[in-house]
Amino acid sequence: MRREKLGVLLAVTALLAAACGASGGGTPTTGAPIIFGAAVSLTGAQSKEGALTKQGYDLWLDWINQRGGIVVNGVKHPVEIKYEDDQSTPNLSATLVQKLITDEKAQFILGPYGSAATATDAIVAEKNGIPMVEANGAAQSIFSKGYKFTFGVLSPANKYLTGVLDMAATLSPKPTTIAMLTANDNFSVEVAKAVEDYAPTKGFQVIFTKQYPAAAPEVSGLISQAARLNPDIVMNSGHLAESIAINKAAKQLGLNAKIFAYSVGPSTPDFIKALGADANYVFDGSQWTPQVKYKPAFYLSVSDYVKAYKTKYSTTDDPDYHVAESTAACLAFQKAIENAGSLDATKVRDALVSLDVMTFFGQIKFDSRGINTFKPMVVEQIQNGAHYTVFPLDVANGKPQYPTPPWSSR
Amino acid sequence: MSQFIQQVILGLLLGGVYVAVALGFSLVWGILNIVNLAHGALVIVGAYITWALFTRWHIDPFLSLPVDALALFVIGYGLQRGVINRIIRAPLLFTFLLTFGINLIIVSLLLLIFTADFRSVTPSYSGNGLHLGNVTIPYIRLGGLAVALLLAGALWAILNRSRIGAAILAVGADRDAAQLVGVDLRHMYALTFGIGAAFAGVAGGIISTFQSITPTAGNPYTLQAFAVVILGGLGRVSATVAGGLAFGLIEILAQSAPGLESGYANAIAFVVLVIVLVVRPRGLLGRLA
Numbered sequence: 001m002r003r004e005k006l007g008v009l010l011a012v013t014a015l016l017a018a019a020c021g022a023s024g025g026g027t028p029t030t031g032a033p034i035i036f037g038a039a040v041s042l043t044g045a046q047s048k049e050g051a052l053t054k055q056g057y058d059l060w061l062d063w064i065n066q067r068g069g070i071v072v073n074g075v076k077h078p079v080e081i082k083y084e085d086d087q088s089t090p091n092l093s094a095t096l097v098q099k100l101i102t103d104e105k106a107q108f109i110l111g112p113y114g115s116a117a118t119a120t121d122a123i124v125a126e127k128n129g130i131p132m133v134e135a136n137g138a139a140q141s142i143f144s145k146g147y148k149f150t151f152g153v154l155s156p157a158n159k160y161l162t163g164v165l166d167m168a169a170t171l172s173p174k175p176t177t178i179a180m181l182t183a184n185d186n187f188s189v190e191v192a193k194a195v196e197d198y199a200p201t202k203g204f205q206v207i208f209t210k211q212y213p214a215a216a217p218e219v220s221g222l223i224s225q226a227a228r229l230n231p232d233i234v235m236n237s238g239h240l241a242e243s244i245a246i247n248k249a250a251k252q253l254g255l256n257a258k259i260f261a262y263s264v265g266p267s268t269p270d271f272i273k274a275l276g277a278d279a280n281y282v283f284d285g286s287q288w289t290p291q292v293k294y295k296p297a298f299y300l301s302v303s304d305y306v307k308a309y310k311t312k313y314s315t316t317d318d319p320d321y322h323v324a325e326s327t328a329a330c331l332a333f334q335k336a337i338e339n340a341g342s343l344d345a346t347k348v349r350d351a352l353v354s355l356d357v358m359t360f361f362g363q364i365k366f367d368s369r370g371i372n373t374f375k376p377m378v379v380e381q382i383q384n385g386a387h388y389t390v391f392p393l394d395v396a397n398g399k400p401q402y403p404t405p406p407w408s409s410r
Numbered sequence: 411m412s413q414f415i416q417q418v419i420l421g422l423l424l425g426g427v428y429v430a431v432a433l434g435f436s437l438v439w440g441i442l443n444i445v446n447l448a449h450g451a452l453v454i455v456g457a458y459i460t461w462a463l464f465t466r467w468h469i470d471p472f473l474s475l476p477v478d479a480l481a482l483f484v485i486g487y488g489l490q491r492g493v494i495n496r497i498i499r500a501p502l503l504f505t506f507l508l509t510f511g512i513n514l515i516i517v518s519l520l521l522l523i524f525t526a527d528f529r530s531v532t533p534s535y536s537g538n539g540l541h542l543g544n545v546t547i548p549y550i551r552l553g554g555l556a557v558a559l560l561l562a563g564a565l566w567a568i569l570n571r572s573r574i575g576a577a578i579l580a581v582g583a584d585r586d587a588a589q590l591v592g593v594d595l596r597h598m599y600a601l602t603f604g605i606g607a608a609f610a611g612v613a614g615g616i617i618s619t620f621q622s623i624t625p626t627a628g629n630p631y632t633l634q635a636f637a638v639v640i641l642g643g644l645g646r647v648s649a650t651v652a653g654g655l656a657f658g659l660i661e662i663l664a665q666s667a668p669g670l671e672s673g674y675a676n677a678i679a680f681v682v683l684v685i686v687l688v689v690r691p692r693g694l695l696g697r698l699a
Contacts, residue, residue, distance in 0.1 A: 043517070043518070045626050047626065048526035051526055088626075212665065213676045218424060220662065221417055221666050224416050224417065225665075225666055228413060240622070241528060244530055245622065251536060252536065252546075252548035253546050254537075254541075268528075270528040270529075271528075273527070274529055274532065275532055278536075407537050
């Protein structure tokens with residue numbers, strides 16, 4: 001009985017293999033698939049951000065394969081992305097990237113979510129001489145180690161909240177005092193450090209700085225301390241969970257600032273859904289918004305990108321910047337491979353070094369460390385439950401609502 | 411001074427949450443000798459029920475707490491009777507493995523059902539509070555503390571003033587002797603676990619009002635429940651209450667300690683835990699084993 005079943009199974013497998021072979025052996029203009037590897041957080045504390053990262057990669061994957069793949073010297077190579085789940089654990093992420101390279105034969109690596117995981121993955125990419133383009137690790141410390149194979153398409157951490165300060169300097173009456181809360185991970189600390197350095201040059205005074213443990217968002221003690229000082233601007237450099245907790249605690253404890261600005265969180269639809277009307281007036285520094293006006297040299301325009309996202313994921317939500325920057329990492333690889341005219345790791349790496357291209361996400365060009373310092377950050381504000389880009393003025397589609405009314409009169 | 415009073419109050423309010431989380435954990439550990447690593451996941455199941463009722467039918471989070479309790483009681487009873495009971499007499503390591511596995515399964519199921527989106531319950535009165543001079547007491551957190559103390563009172567009454575409680579304590583003291591005098595062991599085990607899960611569910615409902623919830627948000631609560639039980643001591647409801655309030659107080663005061671980076675708040679809480687273990691191994695109010 002069991003032997004018969006095995007026989008049937010073998011026969012079916014053989015037939016399937018034959019069928020695949022027949023369809024796979026296409027015209028000579030189609031080359032072998034290019035294998036990308038990515039270890040993203042599909043489970044664990046950062047599964048939300050990990051899922052957004054994967055969405056960004058998959059959007060490009062569909063688009064490029066509809067076109068038959070990446071063109072290398074006139075030959076179209078279809079693309080495959082092999083995923084692993086790093087369970088939001090940076091060390092596991094590095095192990096998985098090695099596995100992707102050795103076992104899954106990944107030729108190129110797309111980055112994970114988060115600065116911590118990116119930092120560990122960069123070591124593996126470097127050791128194996130495999131180029132990695134990452135879209136979700138903004139800490140500059142990743143790029144200060146002299147790695148030659150790691151590139152980041154996003155603006156570095158120090159730009160996240162300084163744009164909010166540039167905007168605040170144009171407002172009237174001008175806010176002057178800042179309370180700065182910071183999660184103690186490498187990315188968040190860099191964001192906060194940049195604010196502390198930049199604020200005095202724009203005439204602001206940082207009157208309160210406190211760190212809290214990352215991913216342990218019990219912040220009521222800190223918020224009550226900040227509330228005593230009555231700061232004009234409350235800034236948080238952390239992640240989505242902490243942004244929500246801080247906004248809730250600020251309301252509960254009567255912390256009435258004129259500007260609330262959080263580095264990560266308000267740009268996601270979750271922030272508005274979780275907080276309802278309490279999300280209004282909150283500012284954030286964003287890598288990208290669906291309102292920006294860039295003229296891309298290839299791939300989709302900004303509005304087509306938003307449309308493609310909504311269609312593929314059957315949603316009415318706009319793609320947030322995590323999705324867009326992840327797609328941009330794929331675009332950097334595509335252009336670099338086309339420019340290199342080769343799939344050789346070192347040649348593609350060299351093409352990445354000299355890459356300079358405009359996309360829907362903004363300009364992609366790397367400085368000597370591998371960071372995209374050429375793309376500006378934009379400032380968003382949530383107004384009546386929707387995102388508006390409010391700064392810089394040349395890409396804005398709304399005006400800042402200022403000052404934020406006190407909680408009691410909302 | 412008012413700053414200090416404010417911090418103490420916030421610490422006690424946070425402690426209330428820890429009490430609610432740890433009561434069920436402590437009961438299951440004390441009676442069944444199971445360190446339930448899925449406890450935090452059960453907390454989050456309760457949080458999701460409150461969130462779903464609030465978003466879909468605008469049911470006040472505090473009114474949905476009984477629903478959390480009931481649903482989690484049923485889940486807990488079934489889980490114990492159907493799964494955990496099979497290894498109830500196995501070495502502690504097996505219960506670790508099994509509850510760890512259950513935790514993974516619950517978290518993955520939540521991920522499938524609710525996705526990894528961040529959710530939170532924000533009722534209209536979430537910003538209201540009692541203002542006494544410079545000190546603010548947010549109502550929503552005060553409600554959380556009140557519910558936690560009510561739960562503690564209820565658990566004490568069940569254990570010390572009811573026949574079922576007597577049977578549960580008997581099972582905890584000596585399984586075989588309890589069986590000899592006619593206690594239905596399997597039912598009692600499941601009942602105990604069900605009550606523990608129900609308390610976890612209520613704690614989850616409270617948590618959903620001031621923090622964001624995701625499928626994985628429960629894991630830290632398992633750790634905190636563990637710390638609270640060690641700190642307070644095993645075997646008494648009052649010990650869990652003392653442990654929970656103390657743990658919350660330490661965490662908040664560590665955030666505002668002058669000259670100390672508040673990033674170390676968690677570390678300080680656990681250092682205190684280690685000191686208590688060294689100086690007083692049975693916890694603040696625990697019974698001698």
